[in-house]
Amino acid sequence: MTTLPRTLYRNAKIFTAAGPAEAEAMLIEGERLAFVGSEAETLRMAGQAVPAAVVDLGGAFVLPGFIDAHTHIVMMGQTMQKVALRDAANLEEIQLRLKEAAAANPEAPRILGTSWLFSAIPGGAPTAAMIDAVVPDRPVYLDANDLHSMWVNTAALAEMGIDKDTPDTLGGRILRDPETGEATGLLEETAMHEYAWPKLASMTTDEQRDEHLAAAFEHYLSTGVTSGIDMALVEDELGAMRRALARGNGTLPLRVNAHWLVAPTGNHEENLAQVARAAELAREVNSPWLRVIGIKIIADGVIDGCTAAMKEPYADGSNAELIWQPEFLNPVVAAADAEGLQVAIHAIGDLASEVALDALEYANEVNGPRDRRHRIEHMETVTAESIQRLARLGVVASMQPVHADPAVQENWRAMLGDDRVDRAYPWTEFTDAGATLALGSDAPTAPHQPLPNMFVATTRKSALDASLPANLPKYALDLADALSHATRDAAYSCRREAELGTLATGMLADFVVLDTDPFDAGLDSLLTASVALTVVGGEVWYRG
Ligand SMILES: [Zn+2]
CATH class of the missing domain: 2.30.40.10 (Urease, subunit C, domain 1)
Structure with a gap:
């Protein structure tokens, strides 16, 4: 025995x-x-x-x-390893931390930092020279707090091959000295996407990805998270997870359930090939510790950048195109549904969630009844009709309380500029309608720690700045409900409620x-x- x-x-x-x-x-x-x-x-x-x-x-x-119902695990781990600058109040403090990081890691080929604030820098104008003063010998790349721009030093500009002849990008900008035309050290929007990100990705080794994953596991475990639902897994990251699984003799420190990213190609066959890859992985990667359970589709952008698709324009009269038009979205959703995959659709604008629901309803019609557990991610603005429809269709509402933190609402509210801001992040409207609400963090776009996330969920107050007034406290959740949405309902959202x-x-x-x-x-x-x-x-x- x-x-x-x-x-x-x-x-x-x-x-x-x-x-x-x-x-x-x-x-x-x-x-x-x-x-x-x-x-x-x-x-x-x-x-x-x-x-x-x-x-x-x-x-x-x-x-x-805690089960983080929406996270990006490898990216989060990478962010945890960068020099943290969110609470560096001024340039001297930023410089001190960079200098210390360089001294502590003499072998590191470059220094990466994250979450610096424009308000910490004189005139809100960071320059390469400010970093060169403390780290002149190797490239330094620092993500801004909102991940919409990057501040770099002279060695990084050289490494990326950026000089005065390098063109700006469509939708982005290399900040320059007005006299000489030389880059001054700040890359905005697509200039960062096109020049900095691919360079950094090409220099990331599998060994580093393994370290990022290990860091994510460690930070999650120390804050009480025991499972994560990864919301946009790609091949490189899956590789890191499989290596960790092999090293752990078939176990991981954290249970991972993953949605495979299906990127829009504008070509039906190429889109469906990605669904087929997800279906193959769902069969192949299916252990109690690591599972591919579905696909992820990003149907629109974000309110802050006016890239979320709205039914009515933004305050400045602009609006955004859907990233996935129904013509392409519906066949992908139906194909994934037919394979038994769960579909998660990022939809922040009220138009995007309508189009997402249309696609999910279409899949119901073509494939017939079954237990689906499809989900819509974020729904920061959403019509009352869509909430009722989501509940009727049995679609899970996946929300991130940290995104409603009053400390990050000022620009968000200004972009909408009308009474739509009075129904922002309406969590209790979903539960009142009978929908399942699964809570997560969307780390690393927001802090991963579940307890401060539960604070925002239950108070609608800021976990970052206690002096700010609550953001629509009518939508605050009861503590027992919030904890259940972050555990029991997050388990339901990945079909694991029978054991987790x-x-x-x-x-x-x-x-x-x-x-x-x-x-x-x-x-x-x-x-x-x-x-x-x-x-x-x-x-x-x-x-x-
Ligand atoms: Zn996300």
Whole structure:
């Protein structure tokens, strides 16, 4: 008779996310919860057969491991490894951090940084010389906070081959000295996409991608995330995940469910070939730790850049074209649906979500009834009619509370400029309509930590700046609901609710122990609470 390792976790306040039931103890056998219940019942269960190791949690708060319902895992890990500049208040501080990073990594061929703010730089005008002053010997690339421009030094300009004869790009700009025409060190929009990003990607090795993935896993585990739904997996990233799986003898530190990115080609055959690749991967990559479960389609852009497709124009009279016209979208969605793949459609503008629903309804019609779990991502502006229709079609609403943080709303609201801003990110309209709401972070476009995300979800206040007023508090979620949308419903959104997302007998033992009970300590405590323990598949992966 083989004996599974058994551990009894007792003396806890357990939020199970499975109905109103609260529990006090859990008995873990191997990777699963052999029993969850009251202290007395669980002790009785543990008393039988092999004695269990006992962990007294001292009354701590326990909840299911967070499942980030929308993330970009390898990209997030890469961002975590860059020099963080969001809280660098002035140029001296930025320079100091770059200098320290260069000194700490003398062998690094280049220095990458992220999230600097224009407001930290004199005149809001960063120059290559400002970086050269502290790192003259190798290229430095620094992403702006909004990822819409990049600040570089002279060595980086040279590495990219940018000089005074390099042309601007369509929709982008290389900032230049008005006298000499030489680039001054800032690349805007498509100039960054076309000159900096491909250069950096071509210099990224598989070894580095492996490090990015490992960093993402580590940061997720330390903040209580035990599963992620990757929303735009591509070949390079899948390679890193497969290598990690091989190194872990078929396991990963985090459970990954992935949607394969289908990029628009303007050609039906090429579009469908990408769906076929996703279907092939769904058959091939299908373990409890790593699964390809569907496709991702990006139907429009973002409000901040006026690239989200709206039914009515933006405040400046402009509007955006859909990235996927129905003529191309519908056949791709129907083909994926016929393969049993889940379809996730990025739709931020109210027109884009209508077109996305049309495509999902079309798939229902051509392929007949089944349990689909298709989803629409973001829906930052959405009509009341679309919400009702989404609920009727059983489409999951995938939302990211952090995107509604008041600290990032000023430009967003100005771009719309009318009463549409009064129905921004209307989470409770979805749940009132009966739709399933799955919460995530969309890291690295927003911070990945789930507890501050839950703070925004439950207060509509800023996790970054406490002085700002709440953003439409009428849409705030109840704490128990928010936690359930970030665990149980995120599991539903990737079809894993039978084993993940709730703490109940028979489920996988993925859970988090916090040092604070937010139900007792109040919602503000979500900003200060920390993770004491993260357990995935019965194994302790993080100890705070
Ligand atoms: Zn995303």
